[in-house]
Amino acid sequence: MNPHLEVYARENGQPNNLSEARNVVVVEEVSLWKLGGYANLPAAKISEMMKRQNFENSSIQSLFSAVNKVLDDSIERKNGEIPHCMAFLLKKVVQEIEERVSTQAESFRKQNNFCKVLEEKYQSKIKVLETLTIGTSEENEVVMNQLQQMKIEKTEIEEKKKVEEQDVVRLMKEKDHSDRQISALKQELEMAKSTYEKQCMQLETHAKETNLELEKKLMELEDLLTDSRNRVKELEVFSESKMLRWRKKELSYKRILDSQFRSLQELRMASKFIKREVLKTQRAYSEEFNHMGMKLKELMDAAKNYHTVLAENRKLYNEVQDLKGNIRVYCRIRPFLPGQNQNRTAIEYIGENGELDVVNPLKQGKDSHRLFKFSKVFSPAATQEEVFLDTQPLIRSVLDGYNVCIFAYGQTGSGKTYTMTGPNISSKEDWGVNYRALNDLFHLSQSRKNTIAYEVSVQMVEIYNERVRDLLSFDTSQKRLGIWNTSLPNGFAVPDASIHPVTSTADVLELMNIGLMNRAVGATALNERSSRSHSVLTVHIRGVDLETDAVLRGSLHLVDLAGSERVDRSEATGDRLREAQHINKSLSALGDVIFALAQKSPHVPYRNSKLTQVLQSSLGGQAKTLMFVQLNPDVESYFETISTLKFAERVSGVELGAARRNKEGRGLRELMDQVASLKDTMAKKDEEIGRLQLLKSSVNGERRNMSSPRYGSSSPRRHSVGAPQQSQTLSGGKSSRPAEKTISDMDNSSDYSDRHSEGGSQHSTDEFRHKEFFRQSRLAVVDGGPSLIENIESRLALVDGSQNIVEDIELLGIGDGDPEERLSDISDGGLSMGTETDGSMNSIVEFTLFPETAKPPIDSAKKPTVPAMPAKLPRPPQKQGQKGSSRLSLIKGSSKVSSSSKKTNVGSSSMSRPGKKWQ
Numbered sequence: 077m078n079p080h081l082e083v084y085a086r087e088n089g090q091p092n093n094l095s096e097a098r099n100v101v102v103v104e105e106v107s108l109w110k111l112g113g114y115a116n117l118p119a120a121k122i123s124e125m126m127k128r129q130n131f132e133n134s135s136i137q138s139l140f141s142a143v144n145k146v147l148d149d150s151i152e153r154k155n156g157e158i159p160h161c162m163a164f165l166l167k168k169v170v171q172e173i174e175e176r177v178s179t180q181a182e183s184f185r186k187q188n189n190f191c192k193v194l195e196e197k198y199q200s201k202i203k204v205l206e207t208l209t210i211g212t213s214e215e216n217e218v219v220m221n222q223l224q225q226m227k228i229e230k231t232e233i234e235e236k237k238k239v240e241e242q243d244v245v246r247l248m249k250e251k252d253h254s255d256r257q258i259s260a261l262k263q264e265l266e267m268a269k270s271t272y273e274k275q276c277m278q279l280e281t282h283a284k285e286t287n288l289e290l291e292k293k294l295m296e297l298e299d300l301l302t303d304s305r306n307r308v309k310e311l312e313v314f315s316e317s318k319m320l321r322w323r324k325k326e327l328s329y330k331r332i333l334d335s336q337f338r339s340l341q342e343l344r345m346a347s348k349f350i351k352r353e354v355l356k357t358q359r360a361y362s363e364e365f366n367h368m369g370m371k372l373k374e375l376m377d378a379a380k381n382y383h384t385v386l387a388e389n390r391k392l393y394n395e396v397q398d399l400k401g402n403i404r405v406y407c408r409i410r411p412f413l414p415g416q417n418q419n420r421t422a423i424e425y426i427g428e429n430g431e432l433d434v435v436n437p438l439k440q441g442k443d444s445h446r447l448f449k450f451s452k453v454f455s456p457a458a459t460q461e462e463v464f465l466d467t468q469p470l471i472r473s474v475l476d477g478y479n480v481c482i483f484a485y486g487q488t489g490s491g492k493t494y495t496m497t498g499p500n501i502s503s504k505e506d507w508g509v510n511y512r513a514l515n516d517l518f519h520l521s522q523s524r525k526n527t528i529a530y531e532v533s534v535q536m537v538e539i540y541n542e543r544v545r546d547l548l549s550f551d552t553s554q555k556r557l558g559i560w561n562t563s564l565p566n567g568f569a570v571p572d573a574s575i576h577p578v579t580s581t582a583d584v585l586e587l588m589n590i591g592l593m594n595r596a597v598g599a600t601a602l603n604e605r606s607s608r609s610h611s612v613l614t615v616h617i618r619g620v621d622l623e624t625d626a627v628l629r630g631s632l633h634l635v636d637l638a639g640s641e642r643v644d645r646s647e648a649t650g651d652r653l654r655e656a657q658h659i660n661k662s663l664s665a666l667g668d669v670i671f672a673l674a675q676k677s678p679h680v681p682y683r684n685s686k687l688t689q690v691l692q693s694s695l696g697g698q699a700k701t702l703m704f705v706q707l708n709p710d711v712e713s714y715f716e717t718i719s720t721l722k723f724a725e726r727v728s729g730v731e732l733g734a735a736r737r738n739k740e741g742r743g744l745r746e747l748m749d750q751v752a753s754l755k756d757t758m759a760k761k762d763e764e765i766g767r768l769q770l771l772k773s774s775v776n777g778e779r780r781n782m783s784s785p786r787y788g789s790s791s792p793r794r795h796s797v798g799a800p801q802q803s804q805t806l807s808g809g810k811s812s813r814p815a816e817k818t819i820s821d822m823d824n825s826s827d828y829s830d831r832h833s834e835g836g837s838q839h840s841t842d843e844f845r846h847k848e849f850f851r852q853s854r855l856a857v858v859d860g861g862p863s864l865i866e867n868i869e870s871r872l873a874l875v876d877g878s879q880n881i882v883e884d885i886e887l888l889g890i891g892d893g894d895p896e897e898r899l900s901d902i903s904d905g906g907l908s909m910g911t912e913t914d915g916s917m918n919s920i921v922e923f924t925l926f927p928e929t930a931k932p933p934i935d936s937a938k939k940p941t942v943p944a945m946p947a948k949l950p951r952p953p954q955k956q957g958q959k960g961s962s963r964l965s966l967i968k969g970s971s972k973v974s975s976s977s978k979k980t981n982v983g984s985s986s987m988s989r990p991g992k993k994w995q
């Protein structure tokens with residue numbers, strides 16, 4: 077709002093409307109003029125007044141008076157001088173007045189015209205009205221209404237005019253507002269301008285600085301360029317010198333190539349020369365070849381002596397083995413198992429030469445250590461192959477006719493089965509001694525087949541709770557598998573379903589695995605798969621020397637003993653406890669036997685357990701024995717370790733006699749054949765005697781000569797055993813108590829058997845007695861008088877060394893039972909088709925081996941006239957000098973005497989030789 081208007085409004089209260097206020101201001105300004113106040117108005121004020129068009133709303137009268145006033149004023153005060161701007165204002169006012177006058181004149185004219193038109197209109201209307209007045213009064217009313225209407229329209233026009241005035245005021249306000257905006261914009265423009273100038277200044281400064289920097293950089297680049305140029309020059313010089321060098325080299329290579337080309341030509345010439353030489357040499361070679369052929373012929377002649385040399389070699393090899401000792405003890409320490417504390421070991425030191433230092437965890441200082449010495453100690457790192465390599469020579473000597481026994485001893489869980497069998501047969505590396513030994517023997521026998529024809533038979537038994545149980549047996553000559561049974565002619569009982577052809581080593585190993593799986597195992601606190609039985613794998617070898625026809629026999633016992641255990645540690649109860657008791661009992665019996673052997677005791681208690689019976693031949697005879705002592709390295713097993721090592725020490729102290737080779741000469745074999753046919757004849761005679769005796773007893777109605785039921789037997793084969801009491805009675809005619817006599821005989825026989833197995837110093841005297849006994853027994857055998865005996869004796873005299881022959885005959889079972897075959901006897905006795913023995917010794921075979929424990933026959937009533945007798949004859953009471961008379965008395969006896977005597981020997985030999993089945 078115009079400030080004047082505002083002031084006016086403030087001082088005089090609110091005006092009715094703006095136009096009124098504006099008029100007031102204009103009047104005020106005009107009145108200022110009248111007062112002469114405008115004479116001194118500044119030009120700005122005047123131009124503002126002109127701009128504002130303040131005259132528009134002033135009345136013409138007031139404008140005139142204002143003009144007059146100004147003029148009067150200027151005339152009075154300034155001598156008629158009017159400032160230029162005032163004059164301009166006055167001019168403007170005059171123009172305004174003129175315009176208004178003309179406008180008013182115009183509007184007057186228009187109004188006049190309008191009025192004239194209206195007048196005419198009204199005149200016409202009046203006329204109409206007059207005419208109408210003449211008409212009805214109603215028409216008058218219409219006219220009156222129209223008049224009224226016109227008045228209203230007039231009022232409306234006036235109101236419109238007012239509104240327009242208000243619009244003028246509003247437009248003026250808007251104009252003010254626009255002016256203010258224009259000035260604000262101008263200010264902004266000014267500010268923008270100054271900012272722009274400042275920025276221009278800044279940019280200029282920056283541009284100057286950048287310029288300076290660029291100049292500096294340019295300088296630096298110029299320096300670099302100069303450096304590079306210098307370097308390029310240097311490189312050019314260097315490359316030129318190199319070029320020169322390469323050229324020189326090229327020349328020298330050319331020279332070398334030339335010289336090599338020359339050498340090549342020389343070589344070509346040389347090769348031609350060599351070719352000629354080769355042809356010459358070829359000619360010389362063919363001549364030499366012919367010469368060699370002649371030499372080869374000579375060699376072939378010499379090769380005939382090869383067998384002799386080979387035999388000598390084997391002899392020497394075995395002599396070396398003998399020198400090493402026939403009983404060897406190898407100690408093997410198993411590694412810690414997963415979960416065991418590796419830091420707590422009782423093994424302090426393992427020496428290279430078999431020393432072993434064991435430390436007691438409960439003691440301190442020197443006392444805590446204990447040293448042992450064995451043939452060899454294998455550390456936990458030793459592989460199955462390393463262990464076998466040290467065992468192999470011993471095993472191989474079986475093929476040369478030696479008896480070998482290898483057994484593993486140690487507390488439960490110490491690795492016996494690992495060493496003997498191995499943890500996993502599918503991997504060759506894991507194979508234990510058993511598999512490797514069999515494999516080796518088969519391969520070796522194959523490689524020697526051009527010189528020696530071998531037959532191999534394998535038997536596997538286990539001793540479980542003092543019972544001997546067949547696991548498996550097979551024979552390469554029969555090429556089949558079966559269960560060993562002496563009641564059959566070839567020794568095998570072969571149920572149809574179990575016939576397996578044995579064609580290769582692999583078959584054999586597979587079958588062996590079946591046998592091992594049959595073994596009794598159980599879980600104990602110390603071993604998840606603890607072997608609860610002693611397993612004995614026996615390999616019998618029979619080899620015929622193709623050159624000399626000599627027969628070699630060897631046997632190998634591989635024994636995996638059940639683990640010794642402290643029942644409190646293994647936490648065994650029930651069946652396990654019973655097993656443990658049997659195991660411990662048999663192992664302590666083994667200890668007793670070994671101790672007796674070590675002490676060279678006259679009595680060796682082999683009979684205290686099945687185990688020692690089985691191993692009798694290997695421990696006390698002429699076998700080579702190797703014991704693996706297995707140790708568990710942890711501290712908790714210290715006491716078991718010490719007792720195991722002490723046991724091993726005792727074993728290593730045992731001296732066996734020199735190992736003896738089982739070899740039959742050609743002559744000897746013939747003898748054996750004769751003996752075999754003799755046995756058959758004797759068996760027939762036995763049957764005849766039995767029949768006669770039956771007849772006799774039925775005729776006389778008395779049952780004289782009936783045997784004591786204690787010595788009977790139910791086995792037909794075993795019936796062929798002779799009756800010593802009868803033969804004694806008949807020959808000597810002395811005994812009225814045959815049964816008692818028999819018992820005492822059996823006791824003697826038993827003593828003899830024990831002494832015989834002592835070996836060492838006792839051996840020679842026993843041997844002599846044995847020989848005498850054998851001779852006398854043999855005399856009793858012969859049915860037809862001395863002729864056959866003499867025949868045999870005369871043949872014996874022909875064979876080199878009667879002592880050896882006697883031994884050989886013993887081995888064949890004519891005299892004392894073949895110790896190596898007793899294992900078969902034990903396992904066979906009372907067993908058929910895999911059934912078990914009860915260990916009660918009532919089988920005839922056991923009776924044969926251990927006569928003092930013989931029991932009555934199972935069904936004596938059925939066989940009343942066949943008295944049982946011990947297989948081993950009692951040692952004759954006669955002295956050496958009495959030999960002739962004894963012999964004479966036997967020969968001179970009646971035919972019955974001869975028959976019964978013959979029976980005796982037949983029984984003895986037949987029972988002690990089940991191993992003859994491969995002959």
Ligand SMILES: Nc1ncnc2c1ncn2[C@@H]1O[C@H](COP(=O)(O)OP(=O)(O)OP(=O)(O)O)[C@@H](O)[C@H]1O
Pocket residue numbers: 409410411413456486487488489490491492493494495499603605606607608637638639640706
């Ligand atoms: N040299 C070894 N290397 C690795 N592991 C071994 C070795 N010796 C034994 N073992 C492991 O120790 C554990 C017991 O071994 P093993 O069954 O052969 O003992 P054992 O003396 O035959 O026991 P038991 O008398 O109770 O039958 C098995 O798990 C076996 O694999």
